[in-house]
Amino acid sequence: MxxxxxxxxxxxxxxxxxxxxxxxxxxxxxxxxxxxxxxxxxxxxxxxxxxxxxxxxxxxxxxxxxxxxxxxxxxxxxxxxxxxxxxxxxxxxxxxxxxxxxxxxxxxxxxxxxxxxxxxxxxxxxxxxxxxxxxxxxxxxxxxxxxxxCSSTGIVVPLRALNDAFGLNEVFVSTYQAISGAGYPGVPSLDIVGNVIPFISHEEEKMETELAKMLGTYADGEFKYAGFKVMANCARVPVIDGHTESLVIDMKESPSIEEVAKVLADFRGEPQKLGLPSAPEQPIIVRAEENRPQPIYDVFAGTPDRARGMASSVGRIRCSNGYYKMWVVSHNTLRGGxxxxxxxxxxxxxxxxx
Amino acid sequence: MxxxxxxxxxxxxxxxxxxxxxxxxxxxxxxxxxxxxxxxxxxxxxxxxxxxxxxxxxxxxxxxxxxxxxxxxxxxxxxxxxxxxxxxxxxxxxxxxxxxxxxxxxxxxxxxxxxxxxxxxxxxxxxxxxxxxxxxxxxxxxxxxxxxxCSSTGIVVPLRALNDAFGLNEVFVSTYQAISGAGYPGVPSLDIVGNVIPFISHEEEKMETELAKMLGTYADGEFKYAGFKVMANCARVPVIDGHTESLVIDMKESPSIEEVAKVLADFRGEPQKLGLPSAPEQPIIVRAEENRPQPIYDVFAGTPDRARGMASSVGRIRCSNGYYKMWVVSHNTLRGGxxxxxxxxxxxxxxxxx
Amino acid sequence: MxxxxxxxxxxxxxxxxxxxxxxxxxxxxxxxxxxxxxxxxxxxxxxxxxxxxxxxxxxxxxxxxxxxxxxxxxxxxxxxxxxxxxxxxxxxxxxxxxxxxxxxxxxxxxxxxxxxxxxxxxxxxxxxxxxxxxxxxxxxxxxxxxxxxCSSTGIVVPLRALNDAFGLNEVFVSTYQAISGAGYPGVPSLDIVGNVIPFISHEEEKMETELAKMLGTYADGEFKYAGFKVMANCARVPVIDGHTESLVIDMKESPSIEEVAKVLADFRGEPQKLGLPSAPEQPIIVRAEENRPQPIYDVFAGTPDRARGMASSVGRIRCSNGYYKMWVVSHNTLRGGxxxxxxxxxxxxxxxxx
Amino acid sequence: MxxxxxxxxxxxxxxxxxxxxxxxxxxxxxxxxxxxxxxxxxxxxxxxxxxxxxxxxxxxxxxxxxxxxxxxxxxxxxxxxxxxxxxxxxxxxxxxxxxxxxxxxxxxxxxxxxxxxxxxxxxxxxxxxxxxxxxxxxxxxxxxxxxxxCSSTGIVVPLRALNDAFGLNEVFVSTYQAISGAGYPGVPSLDIVGNVIPFISHEEEKMETELAKMLGTYADGEFKYAGFKVMANCARVPVIDGHTESLVIDMKESPSIEEVAKVLADFRGEPQKLGLPSAPEQPIIVRAEENRPQPIYDVFAGTPDRARGMASSVGRIRCSNGYYKMWVVSHNTLRGGxxxxxxxxxxxxxxxxx
Incomplete structure (x- = not known):
């Protein structure tokens, strides 16, 4: 036994x-x-x-x-x-x-x-x-x-961290989703080799509602949705595992890029506090390189043991016209599944x- | 002679x-x-x-x-x-x-x-x-x-049409760019097969300035930039020819989806009026399917002769939280080069x- | 009418x-x-x-x-x-x-x-x-x-030419077959992106019998198979259109490389003599480059109009240990379908x- | 220390x-x-x-x-x-x-x-x-x-086993080589995405000589090459890691398929006898499935720890016209590098x- x-x-x-x-x-x-x-x-x-x-x-x-x-x-x-x-x-x-x-x-x-x-x-x-x-x-x-x-999961931890620290108004997200997300047999090869398919059934609607539900509250027997808006465009690309997401965020406050990076890198949640077996030590890995995160390198980012596909990698944090821009990569069938x-x-x- | x-x-x-x-x-x-x-x-x-x-x-x-x-x-x-x-x-x-x-x-x-x-x-x-x-x-x-x-070209014709008809405030664009855009030898295969590279040197800056320059005016010996804002995130994907772009647009007016589609499909410019040899009959093709445009089908869209890669295809026109969302595909080395x-x-x- | x-x-x-x-x-x-x-x-x-x-x-x-x-x-x-x-x-x-x-x-x-x-x-x-x-x-x-x-078709015209001129003993063929050959939806993308699948149901058996049937005769109410042997290994690769085939041939005679090339390039059949509408002017295109034929360039080789996918391209004709080696590319759903x-x-x- | x-x-x-x-x-x-x-x-x-x-x-x-x-x-x-x-x-x-x-x-x-x-x-x-x-x-x-x-390494262990047991006359090999074999930056993506390149500089010559050198002997201050012949055709395919090789072999003896499989699976060499740290327990893994080995599953085959990319996987052992046919997959930069x-x-x- x-x-x-x-x-x-x-x-x-x-x-x-x-x-x-x-x-x-x-x-x-x-x-x-x-x-x-x-x-x-x-x-x-x-x-x-x-x-x-x-x-x-x-x-x-x-x-x-x-x-x-x-x-x-x-x-x-x-x-x-x-x-x-x-x-x-x-x-x-x-x-x-x-x-x-x-x-x-x-x-x-x-x-x-x-x-x-x-x-x-x-x-x-x-x-x-x-x-x-x-x-x-x-x-x-x-x-x-x-x-x-899977697409919501990849970005919800960073969004939680940013909402807590600076307040979210609007989130514009475009996804570059891996084919493993469609299950098996899933996407025919004739449809996706050398192609982008800018449509995943109900995915955008899911992102626009799930994120607000998760960042909301449950009280008096019902869920109250968070107040920020999400505008999602979802596409499939010829990648095996790992969703990449382009984010543009309007926040209530105006932190520096460094402050944004620090809030993300320092974020810890209950799984980290409780030391859960599948928890990554650091749920958000912030990359400093000019061309990361990328699915081929970052889908298994983090510790221990490259976090078993459980961390979100965030990189290229920039500001443009008052909006914060960044890229996120996460493992769609591990962290996101x-x-x-x-x-x-x-x-x-x-x-x-x- | x-x-x-x-x-x-x-x-x-x-x-x-x-x-x-x-x-x-x-x-x-x-x-x-x-x-x-x-x-x-x-x-x-x-x-x-x-x-x-x-x-x-x-x-x-x-x-x-x-x-x-x-x-x-x-x-x-x-x-x-x-x-x-x-x-x-x-x-x-x-x-x-x-x-x-x-x-x-x-x-x-x-x-x-x-x-x-x-x-x-x-x-x-x-x-x-x-x-x-x-x-x-x-x-x-x-x-x-x-x-x-190339990325600016793919969307500037639709943006011109929309600006003329409804007025642009803000444009959020994420790109899914083909490898031919990087020239030859360009992107090493080890970097891009099965991957997304969320970085193309200076591309985002170019988009954020070129679009405003083109939609502005030239007077008194200088260019005056248009007033709307562009927030661009640019990535390379494993596609040979054809840039796909995800657009979210904040417009001054609030047309119906049908009105947006009609304005795009009806748009004609000088090349059409003058009958220039390389001009597509229709510079913007509006697709009604739920999963188009796609590079493999739409990069040569249009007439005559599938427009020789000179039309932009626009599809999946939707509205979410007051923002207009759509996808655009264009040929990056023909229309965009x-x-x-x-x-x-x-x-x-x-x-x-x- | x-x-x-x-x-x-x-x-x-x-x-x-x-x-x-x-x-x-x-x-x-x-x-x-x-x-x-x-x-x-x-x-x-x-x-x-x-x-x-x-x-x-x-x-x-x-x-x-x-x-x-x-x-x-x-x-x-x-x-x-x-x-x-x-x-x-x-x-x-x-x-x-x-x-x-x-x-x-x-x-x-x-x-x-x-x-x-x-x-x-x-x-x-x-x-x-x-x-x-x-x-x-x-x-x-x-x-x-x-x-x-489709795999037999790509090589049967060159084999006819070589058999007529020099006599075939044995043909060793390995195929690199395009995914369009499996129809639609055909091969799941998770199975073939970044992979080789060394198995296509019944394909090897078909090649080993069809070639001998076609190069044989029909007399007295039955088909008599040609006497040479075919040993085939068939695989699927992540190519959209165009089968590539590796050939090693044991011939009865010992022509020079130049003679082999000339026999192939000069070959004409009934469709050429009759001027059939879909016939390529030259059914076999011989390439002199060190790295051709390749599907991306040669699948539509030939005249008129790049032969509408109806010619076989043969290249890298070499001799090793008395065996003739060469590569063939043909369009699997046009010439081969x-x-x-x-x-x-x-x-x-x-x-x-x- | x-x-x-x-x-x-x-x-x-x-x-x-x-x-x-x-x-x-x-x-x-x-x-x-x-x-x-x-x-x-x-x-x-x-x-x-x-x-x-x-x-x-x-x-x-x-x-x-x-x-x-x-x-x-x-x-x-x-x-x-x-x-x-x-x-x-x-x-x-x-x-x-x-x-x-x-x-x-x-x-x-x-x-x-x-x-x-x-x-x-x-x-x-x-x-x-x-x-x-x-x-x-x-x-x-x-x-x-x-x-x-790398291409010789993948097949030399099986060839040693077969030569010892049954004697080799002739080996016909066609390769499906991964892009990592060309180093970095190596193959431009425009050349290989959706393509097969039937040419790798000097690769065929290397295979045709190295195999005979390795299976020969060294005596009196010089290498004596083994007597069998190798006919190689080498191609690059869009796979990241893992060379696939199509083999047709003429052997002196005529074992059953089962005997061939057993000889391969039972083979052990010095690294196994000495328990070297990087040695796979079993240098040749024989697959019984109709569609294996494949790079995506078999490149890391074996024990311990999936053999760290050090075993060759052999499958689809068949006999046709007296020739033995089989497929081999091995890791080109680990086992083969x-x-x-x-x-x-x-x-x-x-x-x-x-």
Whole structure:
């Protein structure tokens, strides 16, 4: 008996599911009870479903078999379900699991706008964790916590730091999103090799609402959105992993570039204070070079161990006509996907919410 | 005797020079006197210096020989020099040619901020052509006219249309620039395959000043800049030809999306009125699809003959928090390079300024 | 009444179908009666189904509507069906059309190994055209003629020339195949960006048999295969259009490199002699450069009009240990796809076999 | 005093040099005395010269400063020099170092064909190590040992195994080489994005001679080449790291596919027997999947720690017309570059040749 919390990985043959598995190898709090996916994959060896290029699974993990999703079994065997199910399918399964008493930490978008479901990035808004108590299933021990959309996650930590220090008025963001963000098989190669696709379904709407929800508050049983405006343009580019984002920000105060850089580099949140296993020591890495951050170098930035894809790198902080301009790179399926929910679950564990 | 104006192509072994050659094949006004480049290329067959992938030169053009730059010879043999010389080298040569009476139409940035040198996109600001009369060399018949930086060119025609109709306050632009824009050898493949480089030297500064210069006026011997603000973030992406640009615009008026689309689609400028050979029938193509424009489909948009890379395609026109959002794709070495100067020279020819 | 032969394009929303449409614009012998595809695409505008990047369709073609496949209608309205239907679906439909009297020119592999169905590349084996007379449906006026697999097509013309002149013993071929060869959506971008996939289902087997069938004979009601051996290794690489092939050849004779080059460059076949509309003037272009052919430059090699993607480019002809080595590039969806069947139909038309 | 052997890394700002540094982090035998490069890089921080995408250097390594090449200093301070100097420059410097008593382990090709300089892949030919005793500088303690060209290295271990077991007659190899193999800046992006370049200067000649030299013997003061023939065609493809190679082999015996697979998988060489630190447990990984090996998954194959890029992966073993066909993937700058020389130096250390 390891004494670790048993967890199910849902959607284990997909891009996000496989990142969950990666983060669960030798995890100090959690251990994998089973890998679940659709009936089509039942019985397959995990190693034969690989989608992640830079994988480094143990042999015993590669040899695990995929099981068919079985809500009853999972709810009996596991305290936690990590969900990498595609958003269009995730909703009902996640609801059912929560009803049966499972704590669901999900990357899917299905429940992000539900009245009492929080979107948590624990460097940003652990105060909103309390909303789970208002979920119908909470009495049962079951609840749903979502991580943010990958593009929102990459910039929400820097925005939190800047909002706290200087106040945000308006955020103009253009994204350069990696193809792993579209899952597998995802984007056909004929569509993206040598191309830019300036459209990702519902992505801009998600960014424009999720950021305000996360930087807002939860009180009296409802979420109150933060007051700043977000204008988002989202595009796909031929990059494997790592979203790059161009930011122009109108702030209430007028700090110097150095002050902005210092506030970002010095920012620490709850995961850092609590020493959560997946937390990067420094959630925001500020780059001084004239041409960074870049996905190929910065997607795994930070310590320990290059932060396992959990830090946001910010660079080229400049000011133009009173607006602050900068670039951000983050790992879209780690920080912006599986890593987000992993950190949420670690927070819940550490705070005794499990 | 063809009766056509003799022209020299400078920098004929480079990316822009080769686009000049392409546009000069069977040109109704101009004929190539010689192809010029640095000493290193002297005597090479043009066809052995190819950089352009989708080339379609005639056999006799492929067989032309490259000559060493010779200002004296060019000034005697040619009325016009089209310059595709790299900006860091172009300045003195272009000045010398103008001094010797040559009309220089250049893609180089060296003289763009000179006091009496106009940056012309003839759909936008032919009224600034008069500034050449204040150049020292004009008495001699020589002058310099520049085309705009490739990223500025792609959006300046739509911005002109919108400014005329609704008034511009602020323009937020993020670019997704093709690698051909960096010339040859340009960007090392190890730097850009599967990557985004959020830095192009001086590009943002150029956009923030050139757009205001072009949409301003020339009076009393000096350029007066337009009053709106530009905030630019520029990045390189792994695309061969075609700059994609994300625009968010604050306008003085509040037109409907349909009105914006109509103003753009209906816009015509001097090149259209004069029927210049390289002018697209419609300088701005408005796309209705949810996922266009894209470089792979739209870089050659328009008529005649898919506009030879001379139209800007605009799509995904939306409104968010009172800001207008849209995407633009244009050909960076045709519309945004050689084609720009070609159109300027055609305008000069037609108006008798040669 | 144009007097042209009416043709149907089957699979018109796919990669090959769209190349058929491209080749049929202003065709001197044929005119499009209708564009056909699966029920899913019924009623769509052709222009809204674009897969081809370098398209140059007329506006009226872009505005054509897709019809659902209707064998009865097609057999009444058309003499010819050009089939770009995926191989796994094409078989029964093509058989039915032939039974109803239609001449089917197909890119699909379904019937290539049928006892009386020829695989024709008209520079190579028009003598095998006679096999159609032994098809059951021939009395009815219907028959099936296939073009070769894209990888076989690229090299079969050079192999014909070399076999005629020097005799082939063994051919070792490794392919570098473009992603357009897998159709659409085809290869997921996560699988191929920055990668090589050394496996294309059944491709090696096809090459090892089709080449011998085409260079063999048809007599006494059956195909006799040529005696040389083919050893093929096939891989997919991140190229949009254009298959590159590495060849090592053991020949019966020992010509000089110059003799090999001359035999290839001088080769002409029936399409050249008959002046067929889609025939390149020179079916094999021999390159002298040390680093050609390359897909980006040579996929459209040749005259007229860069041969519309119908010539094979051969370069780097060398000899090592008595083996002849060379590289070949050809357009996989034109020469190796739609263009192959188009040329077959043009041959049939010209020879009165329609 | 660590008691470790002091080593210099030459060409430390280049692609191979940086892989040497990576392999030297916490090395049990060796410790970095200094990082050397051309004058141009003198004083730069190592971390500011990064070329390797998947780097994972320690902070103190990133902060090391680059020194100018100083043969006198190096020869006094170091027993070993690892050379990642470009081949066209490496020759004289390496000779001078050997003359001054340094053991030079080099990736450069300059000395590979010298009369007494061995090309060592220690799984293959440690018996040739004795040739260093015939180098003029040996009395002084200095000598030169080269690793093989990257394309030869990837296949030489499998070829050794097959030659020992079944005897080789002829090897037909076509390469799909990664761009990191060309160093930095190396291949311009305009040349390789979406393209195949079927030419790498001198690569085919190197493969055709190096393989026979390595599989031959050294006796009576000279190298005797192995008797089999190699026919190589080499191409560059848009892959960052990892050479893929297509092999067709004529063997003296006729083993079953299973026997071939077993011989490859069971093969072990000196590095495995001696337990050298950089040796993979299994130098050849045999893949059973129908579509492997692939660079994106297999370039880091093996144990321990995915073998640090030191194993060759072999897959798709088939037989056609009596020829054996297979595909090989290996890491071109680790196994085929820095890792090769590292293993050579580890062998020398363990055997007391230092």
């Amino acid at each position: 390891s004494g670790k919390v048993k967890v199910a990985v849902l959607g284990a043959t997909g891009m996000i599911g496989q990142r969950f598995v990666e983060m669960l190898e030798d995890h100090p709090y959690f251990e994998i009870e089973g890998l679940y996916a659709s009936e089509r994959s039942e019985g397959k060896r995990f190693g034969d479903t690989l989608k992640v290029r830079d994988y480094n699974y143990k042999q015993e993990t590669l040899d695990m078999k995929i099981s068919k999703m079985d809500v009853d079994h999972i709810s009996k065997a596991c305290r936690i379900a990590f969900s990498g199910i595609p958003s269009e399918l995730a909703g009902p399964t996640e609801t059912e699991l929560a009803q049966k008493g499972v704590a669901v930490f999900t990357n899917a978008g299905s429940h992000r706008m539900d009245p009492h479901v929080p979107i948590i990035v624990p460097e940003v808004n652990t105060d909103q964790f309390c909303s789970i108590k208002d979920q119908d299933t909470y009495g049962n021990g079951g609840y749903i916590v979502t991580n943010a959309n 599986a890593g987000g929910s992993m950190l949420n679950a670690e927070y819940a564990y550490k705070k005794g919410i499990l | 063809s009766g056509k104006v003799k022209v020299a192509v400078l920098g004929a072994t480079g990316m822009i020079g080769q686009r000049f050659v392409e546009m000069l094949e069977d040109h109704p006004y101009f004929e190539i006197e010689g192809l010029y480049a640095s000493e290193r290329s002297e005597g090479k067959r043009f066809g052995d210096t190819l950089k352009v992938r989708d080339y379609n030169y005639k056999q006799e053009t492929l067989d032309m020989k490259i000559s060493k730059m010779d200002v004296d010879h060019i000034s005697k043999a040619c009325r016009i020099a089209f310059s595709g010389i790299p900006s860091e080298l172009a300045g003195p040569t272009e000045t010398e040619l103008a001094q010797k009476g040559v009309a220089v139409f250049t893609n180089a940035g060296s003289h763009r901020m000179d006091p009496h040198v106009p940056i012309i996109v003839p759909e936008v600001n032919t009224d600034q052509f008069c500034s050449i009369k204040d150049q020292d060399t004009y008495g001699n018949g020589g002058y310099i006219v520049t085309n705009a930086n 050689a084609g720009g100067s070609m159109l300027n020279a055609e305008y000069a020819y037609k108006k008798g300024i040669l | 144009s007097g042209k032969v009416k043709v149907a394009v089957l699979g018109a929303t796919g990669m090959i179908g769209q190349r058929f449409v491209e080749m049929l614009e202003d065709h001197p012998y044929f005119e499009i009666e209708g564009l056909y595809a699966s029920e899913r695409s019924e009623g769509k505008r052709f222009g809204d189904t674009l897969k081809v990047r370098d398209y140059n369709y007329k506006q009226e073609t872009l505005d054509m509507k897709i019809s659902k496949m209707d064998v009865d209608h097609i057999s009444k309205a058309c003499r010819i069906a050009f089939s770009g239907i995926p191989s796994e679906l094409a078989g029964p439909t093509e058989t039915e059309l032939a039974q109803k009297g239609v001449a089917v020119f197909t890119n699909a592999g379904s019937h290539r190994m049928d006892p009386h169905v020829p695989i024709i590349v008209p520079e190579v084996n028009t003598d095998q055209f006679c096999s159609i007379k032994d098809q059951d449906t021939y009395g009815n006026g219907g028959y099936i003629v296939t073009n070769a697999n 739609a263009g192959g069947s188009m040329l077959n139909a043009e041959y049939a038309y010209k020879k009165g076999i329609l | 660590s008691g470790k052997v002091k080593v210099a890394v030459l060409g430390a700002t280049g692609m191979i040099g940086q892989r040497f540094v990576e392999m030297l982090e916490d090395h049990p035998y060796f410790e970095i005395e200094g990082l050397y490069a051309s004058e141009r890089s003198e004083g730069k921080r190592f971390g500011d010269t990064l070329k390797v995408r998947d780097y994972n250097y320690k902070q103190e390594t990133l902060d090391m400063k680059i020194s100018k090449m100083d043969v006198d200093h190096i020869s006094k301070a170091c027993r070993i020099a690892f050379s990642g100097i470009p081949s066209e420059l490496a020759g004289p410097t390496e000779t001078e170092l050997a003359q001054k008593g340094v053991a030079v382990f080099t990736n450069a090709g300059s000395h590979r064909m010298d009369p007494h300089v061995p090309i060592i892949v220690p799984e293959v030919n440690t018996d040739q190590f004795c040739s260093i005793k015939d180098q003029d500088t040996y009395g002084n303690g200095g000598y030169i040992v080269t690793n093989a060209n 820095a890792g090769g020389s590292m293993l050579n130096a580890e062998y020398a250390y363990k055997k007391g040749i230092l």
